[in-house]
Amino acid sequence: MPAAQVSVRRRARGRLSRAGILAAALELVDQDGVGSLTMRRLAGRLDADPMSLYQHFQSKEALLDGLVGTLWSEVEVMDGDWQVVLPSLANGIRRLAHVHPQAFRLVFGRGMLPLPALGPLDRALTALERAGLAREAAAEMVRTLLAYAGGWATLELSCDCGVDPGASQVEQVVAITRALPAETPTHLLEVARLMACCDMDKQFELGLRLILDGLAPRLVDVRGR
């Protein structure tokens, strides 16, 4: 078979790959939201037949699972002792929400413990065990941290309803008033402003410190004996 013909009129064979499809899907979700991810639209972006996607994914559900894997793989957990590893896991989860605000809901919306999450969680567990903690006690710490980090990232995304971080109080009130129904009582608008407008970095750090400081004594006890 002449090479020229292959390059000029090459078959679709092998043009699509799992990774390529997932990258295009993530781009689509980041741009237009989870609702806009469609097998047909995705195939269109890749100049392929919609049915060709089914050679790489059994169903749309399987494709979404793959997307969760792609997202978890972007969470980098640093090496070091638990004082380094645990905050880096929590910060990695939060950073994921910032980089992919649209796609993030997929990560925790379809179960928090899929296969791709287990690597990062293993790193955290191992760091705590190296520090002398029992496996079950280590799991307790990691679960608490995961719940807080995931919950905060979700909350932070939902606060981001068009209010600039450095906006004046008046601007905040205007933005919140527009985001809620017209019949919302004034004092509940104030509750919403109070809840939604804060220094997100500082607030996240506050909860993180609370949890790590609260759990630290357990470790000291173990080491001391």
Added chain:
Amino acid sequence: MPAAQVSVRRRARGRLSRAGILAAALELVDQDGVGSLTMRRLAGRLDADPMSLYQHFQSKEALLDGLVGTLWSEVEVMDGDWQVVLPSLANGIRRLAHVHPQAFRLVFGRGMLPLPALGPLDRALTALERAGLAREAAAEMVRTLLAYAGGWATLELSCDCGVDPGASQVEQVVAITRALPAETPTHLLEVARLMACCDMDKQFELGLRLILDGLAPRLVDVRGR
């Protein structure tokens, strides 16, 4: 117009109500999951034309927002000082996840601060202000608590992949192995078991205590001065 005719062949007028539609929608989601909620299927359950639903909700999106309201309205926040109000808010959110495991994802999947959430949050804020805390400091506590409670409830639901609470370790391993892909490395299966299998009540309490105990000193300071 003869009353008999009204009762025998009464018009569809007024047969549908916002509350009735929402109740049927919640029932549908509880039974068959969020994916099965369809304007057509919902109308079928109510023996109505699909388009009749649009008299009460502008769109399916608006109906989902209404569902979030229904769910939040089931969160009861007890009266009392902050030591009572804050745990009751956290427990209420967690209980919601237990009563409506399928529908729960709607509550935090579409923004954590919709109008129906503001009532319960206001109760918590007020309790802290009554205890002498500044508004901004009160908001910090409530945000931390909301992030943890919401995150934990989500994590707990995702752990519930067919593992009985009282299952033996062997049963746990079998259930986890079945829930994850066949090619999952053994040591990651063990990570999953360790993360997913625990006394959920105890674990939730642990994080809750950690946060409330960590925040309590701020209040004592305020009162003491």
Added chain:
DNA sequence: ACCTGAACACCGTTCAAGT
């Protein structure tokens, strides 16, 4: 053997035609 497009059974929503 591998690929793919027509076809099926849905979906949310518009809108014109009914009462």
Added chain:
DNA sequence: ACCTGAACACCGTTCAAGT
């Protein structure tokens, strides 16, 4: 004036017909 069903523009997926 209020209601509603046919119709439109989608959707995920099956499967038979192609190469």
